[in-house]
Amino acid sequence: MPLPGSKPPEPEWQRVLARGFWRTVLLKGSLGWGLPFAALFAVVQQITGRAAEFLPAMLNALPLGFVAGAAYGWAVWGYACIQSVKARLRQNEEDEES
DSSP, X not given: OOOTTSOOOOOHHHHHHHHOXXXXXXXXXXXXIIHHHHXXXXXXXXXXXXXXXXXXXXXXXXXXXXXXXXXXXXXXXXXXXXXXXXXXXXXXXXHHHO
16 A cells, blocks of 8 residues: 555556566566576476486576576566556547547
8 A cells, every 4th residue: 555645556567668678588587587497496306306416407407497487578578568558448448438
């Protein structure tokens, strides 16, 4: 809940669009989602016995994590673009009714 006198926070999709495509794909996707995914994947490999040590398993999982993270970032960007189009259409409908 915003404090009295402050403006309400903007929706997440507006922040994504304001920050840009590459920031979303590289930072939010590859680094923010891909690195934890690769670490979790390496832990699962170590628990199941497919890898003896964590660091080599993590290094082997990094390319998969970066690609999966980039796909996640791209999906976030696409969702933000769709929400932007929907908001613009709603605004146009409200303007026509007035």
